[in-house]
Amino acid sequence: MDMQTSLLDRLFDAGLLIETGVDGLYGRSGVFEDVISRFEGLISAYGGAEGAEMIRFPPGMNRAHFETSGYMKSFPQLAGTVHSFCGCELDHMNLLKCIDEGGDWTKTQEATDIALTPAACYPLYPTIAKRGPLPPEGGLYDLQSYCFRHEPSTDPDRQQMFRMREYVRIGTQEAVTEFRQTWMDRGVKMMESVGLDVEIDVANDPFFGRAGKMLANNQRDQNLKFELLIPVNSAAKPTACMSFNYHQDAFGAKWGLAFAGGETCHTACVGWGLERIALALFVRHGLDPKAWPANVRKTLWG
Amino acid sequence: MNSTIRELLSKHGGLPVSVETLADDADLYEAGLSSFASVQLMLALEDEFDVEFPENLLNRKSFQSIAAITAAISSIAPDSQVA
Structure with a gap:
């Protein structure tokens, strides 16, 4: 094999990912999708017995909720919003003329009520808050959604549109921190069961700008975010394939998630970057899943 | 400097308590300073x-x-x- 060939090119050549002409925006083959689907089955096997409520939101969310979430404060560089043509017939003529002349036709597009979902759990908090007070035992939710982050890259493990599976726990501080610890332990076991080398490390979100440096340092100082790292594109710089996040009562306070007595709920989430995990498996075991080690195949395909 | 810091803390800290009630060594996070407010204060x-x-x-x-x-x-x- 030519070592100069990039991982992305190898994935294209093998037909696992399909080029679209935009960095970080790819089609997936049936083989690729099968790996993701089997891995999702493994996630459910670990977490399914706990009775999480399954909710599947589309990859767009209510723009008003997106604004309330404060995403633009922290990650304006990653956000995506949906814009559409909202003009009259004359505007349409001008639009076509502009496109025909190679002009910037997107300038006249207007914002819709939809923002692209940046993480699978973002639409959940306002949804649960709307239901009213939480029961004393809190809630547990099973989510999966395509997510968008504007960060074009030729590293296949940094895609602009990718799927995130999540379990979210809303409850007391004790319940949500225990939930996070349980999943950190399970995450390691799970990855080892499919032959992946993992390490867990404290982490921070990619907050924007100098102010963001401080938010990132605060997040690390308080051990709010951990990531499970697996080598994908580089052994020296392994890729975050899972994250374990404790939000304290920040989302509870922001969205009004509270118990019947009025006490604000704490929240935590565990997320899987499904494409990243599939890529880690392809890199570790080869591009043909039929040739993967028998124990790995048994874990995933039974 | 102390009074200027107190003034800025009062304006940007979003604290639920009056800054005047806080001693110089009082823990501002315990007093309610959020991560975002600390960034605004820093700026x-x-x-x-x-x-x-x-x-x-x-x-x-x-x-x-x-x-x-x-x-x-x-x-x-x-x-x-x-x-």
């Missing part, structure tokens, strides 16, 4: 004292108390008048 302090916090001071400890903020600013702007 306001930079503007007021014409300094730039280096990366090693962009952390919770630097904003833990009024005394800690005073020490942080003094360390990056030794000429500032420390009241």
